[in-house]
Amino acid sequence: MKARKTTRTRKSNGRKTVKEQRPSAQPESKSRDFNFLPLDDRVRETAKLFAAAKRRLSELKALLAETSDHWNYEDPIYRFYHHSFKVVRAQSTTLKIVETLKSLAPHLKLNADFVGIMADGAAKEPASPRAMIEAFLHARHFLLMLCKYVEELKEPPDALPSGWATVLYLYNIR
Secondary structure, three states, rough: OOOOOEEEEEEEEEOOEEEOOOOOOOOOOOHHHOOOOOOOHHHHHHHHHHHHHOOOHHHHHHHHHHHHOOHHHHHHHHHHHHHHHHHHHHHHHHHHHHHHHHOOOOOOOOOOHHHHHHHHOOOOOOHHHHHHHHHHHHHHHHHHHHHHHHOOOOOOOOOOOOOHHHHHHOOOOO
C-alpha cells in the first residue's frame, strides 16, 4: 500500500499559517499499481511463461547454481556486513538474473515494485550497499521460484503455491 500525501493547515502562535504534508491511510487503487490482465489472458500468459521456463529449465538451473555459489551469494552478503566496497559485485549478478527473467516473457511488463527495487539497487550508480543486496535477493528469489515450480510441476497449477504466485506477480499475470 502506498501512502498519499495530504495537506493540512494549522495556525502557529495565532499569526502564521503552516502547511504540513502527512501520509494518508487510504490505499491507492490496485489498477494504478499493477498491469492486470483479463482472466483469459492470464491463463494464456501463465501457460506461455511456464512453457518458456520449462524449455529453458537447464539454463535457469545453471544460472541459479551460479548465483548460489560462494562468490555470487555468500561473499556479497558478507561484504555488506563487512562494509566492503566489493559488495558492488552483486549488481552484475542481479542484472544477469533480471535479463534472464525478462527474456522469458519480453512482451510483459515486470511488476512495478520489482522494477523499483531493481532501479534502486541494480541500475543505479552508486547504489547503496543495502539496496544492492535487496535487489539481488529479490531477483534470486524469483529465479529460485521459477526453477522450483517449473521442475516440480507438469503444468501451471490451479491452486497456487505462494512461490509460483509471486512469479505470476512478477510478470503482472496474477
